[in-house]
Amino acid sequence: MSRIEANHLPRVQKYSLRHELWKNRASYLLMAPYFILFFLFTVIPVLMSIYLSFTYFNMLEAPVFVGWSNYIKLLLEDDIFIISLRNTLIFAVVTGPVSYMLCLLFAWIINEFRPRLRAVLTLVFYAPSICGNAYMVWNLILTGDRYGYLNGLLLRMDLINEPILWMQTEKFVLPVLIVVQLWLSLGTGFLSFIAGLQTVDKGMYEAAAIDGVKNRWQELWYVTLPAMKPQLLFGAVMQITQSFAVADISINLAGNPSVNYAGATVVTHLLDYGSTRLDMGYASAIATILFLLMVGTNKLVQKVLRRVGE
């Protein structure tokens, strides 16, 4: 063994990379189709977006390098961007952690039930996140006249005297959108938690009971959460990315532009410049800021979550 190693050592050092690449050609060939497409449609676009953010580009002429001017305009002159950035951060700070907690809480409670009931409840809670544009049903609930369900209910209970124009009243737009977003947010992360909870070793609960864990709350904290840390990390990525990307519900429920930009988010602002005003350099600057915001938050939260239980 040691003699073979000694013989090969000098050559391995010299040709190791090329040799390794050739030796593993089967692996690279298997991965090639995916990663060609991945580079083409994800990696290169991210790099292009960063490059374009330093240019003026209207899709008709070649991009012209303009340095930091898009960013300076964004941060210092564009009031709507500041409003949309503020809205996005409110969205992320509220719906991110809250939806994460809800995913965990519901998954944990659902896990307490018997398998058949568990399957039904999983479906009920997960369904909103997969039923496409069906959240448009909230338009009926929030209709501004007395035919709206919410207005109808509040009128009948004599809590209000006249119907409220929910999506046309500035102070209601963001809170209502947050509620709808929460309704939609029990997605992949939630499924991951449910699955993770089912894999926690039953023996660990018995061992914990012997060690003095007295109730389910302690059990959750000392046994369950540490055991499903990998799922917790995965769920965090799902919920954070989702909470920064809010746009469709804002456009479809509050309109674009919404009243006084009360429902504007970074993504709606991006779409405004990207598909309406065709100022691609400027839109790319917005996209780059969004990219940094999403990835930065994700990395930070990953770091914090990894410390849990260490």
Added chain:
Amino acid sequence: MNKMSTASQHKPVDTRPEKIIKLEKKMRRKEGGKKLNRSMAGNTLLFIIMGISGLFMVLPLVMIVNNALKPLDEIYQFPPRIFVRNPTLTNFSDLFVLMNESWVPFSRYIFNTIIISLGGMLGHVIVASMAAYPLAKHKFPGKALLFSMVVLSMMFSWTVTQIPQYLIISWLGINNTYAALVLPAWAFGMGLYLMKQFMEQLPDSLMESARLQGANEWQIFWQIVMPNVRPAWLTLAIFQFQQMWGNTGGMFLRNEELKPLQYALQQITSGGVSRAGAGAAVTFIIAAIPIIFFLICQSSILETMTTSGMKD
């Protein structure tokens, strides 16, 4: 003889601490489905939380179903009622009439959706699984880097890359074809991630014995790995379907005869009062189909999600 009788008279002395003996009794008593450490008060509390939040989650879905069955006069009724009183299927027949009136035959939209969804699903499952196998089971330079790039790609949404993606698709000359929607979908990050995590738990001996019998990696992938990860590829297919199903073609498909069903349905829902009935039927169909698919595959999806965790 004497020895045996004394042994049967004396119970074996339990030298374990009192606490454990008690606990064991408790556990034995609770056998039959019940779990440890559960109090009645806690159960009630959780039941109430679940009831209220379950109601909140399910109510809009109940409205979707009921609206689809309401005659027009019940849709515009004051005070609004959630539950339908005279259920009817006229909304669906109205939808059918509308479909036949449309400029592009409605079957064309359905055909487009099937092509786009099937193309996106099949390609994604195959391409992502092929890439997941080496990432899960082989050792080679660049492995960690490639995988961490895929994980990174799950940390931002597609809106970030939309503009350059459009430019690349135009540059490839596939704008305004099915490929403009299908090809990018093949390289979604989450599918590869879930598949790789799932494949990691396959025992290495499985592949090793095939290798000893002279199978190459391509054969191992198709004949050993793929049959063993059925829950995972079902999951990838369903998740991909959910993505493709909501796609309206957006800026990538301009020709009316290439647009998917979702686009046609959205045109109907935005039709206002005159189409409120048909619109309700449309909303029902949009919501029902992904839910049905999930219902069928729920156990496979949950099995896949058990390995979804991020280890390091």
